[in-house]
Amino acid sequence: MLLQTLNLVGIAVFAASGALVGVNKRLDIFGICVVGATTGIGGGILRDLLLGIHPPTSLDRWPSITVAVATSIVVSFAHPALSKVWNAVILFDAFGMGLFATGGASIALDHGSSALGAVLVGATTALGGGVLRDMLVNEVPLLLHRDLYAVPALLGAAVTVVGDALDVPAGAAVIAGTILATGLRLLALWRSWHLPRAIGQN
Template sequence: MLLLILELVGIATFAMSGSLVGVVKRLDLFGVCLVGVFTAIGGGIVRDLLLDIHPPSSLSNWRYLGVALTASVVVFYLHTVMSGLNREILVLDALGMGIFATTGATIALDAGAQPLAAALIGATAAIGGGVLRDVLVNEIPLLLQRDLYAVPALLGATAVVAAHEIGLPQNLSLVIGTVLATGLRLVALWRGWSLPQPRLPRED
């Protein structure tokens, strides 16, 4: 039950981040909603395609779509009000990322995936929505460029797989993985940690 609530929180925050990008790009109401919904459920759809779950669960369940659509419409009409909430949205987005990484890895293990594949598919579920969002609005995906985002997702998914391998109960491994992924993301944001950039002396 707690997990379902968390998952819907994750979907809502991903829908918000997607629809805010749509507003900035001046898309129309449908475009804003489509980018919002796709950001929220895109990672889960890719996860289900990789795992042979047909049709993807996000397309069969009113709850996910309803939450994603509502969040997108709210952003469309109230985005000026929300411009002061950037910090809160970043925190919720980090929570959503951690949740999707760990639930994705758990679903992959349940579907019989090997440990390596399960960790990669969990990370894909967490970052896929954001990559699709940026491809749709014609930007180089943000997570390729700066900030620690995919590394925490990989860490959380890997923790779930490791916990499964040593026999921890599923609920505990979900909590551990989410705390690790979300925690590392938040610490990295607050400390300004990032990965090295390539040295390109010839262009400077």
């Protein structure tokens, strides 16, 4: 129950971030909902498609899509006030990323994925919604920027997989991976850490 609740919180936060992008791109309310909902549940849909779960859980069960769309509608009307709590949105976005990375890896393991496959599925769950969002609004995906986002997701998923291999209780492995991924993401934002560019580029 706790993981399901946290999953819905993560969907809401990701949907809010996507809806804010839609607002900034001056989309109408339908466009805002499409971008917001895609950001919120896109990673989970990609995860389920990779694992052969049909139909995808986010489309087959009403809470996920409902939370994503409702959050997008709220953002379309309340976006001026959200700028005042943007730091909180960033915090929850980092937490959602960590949770989706570890949760995705755990689900992949439950469906018989190899260790490598589970790590990649976990990272895809965490990053997929943002990539789809950026594609919808014709932006270079954040995944391809210097921003430290993919690396924390991969490490968080890897901790979950290693914990499973060592017979660590699944909940403990997910919590540890989530803390690592979230903490590294927030630390990178605070310290302005970036991956290096190609040699000769500033």
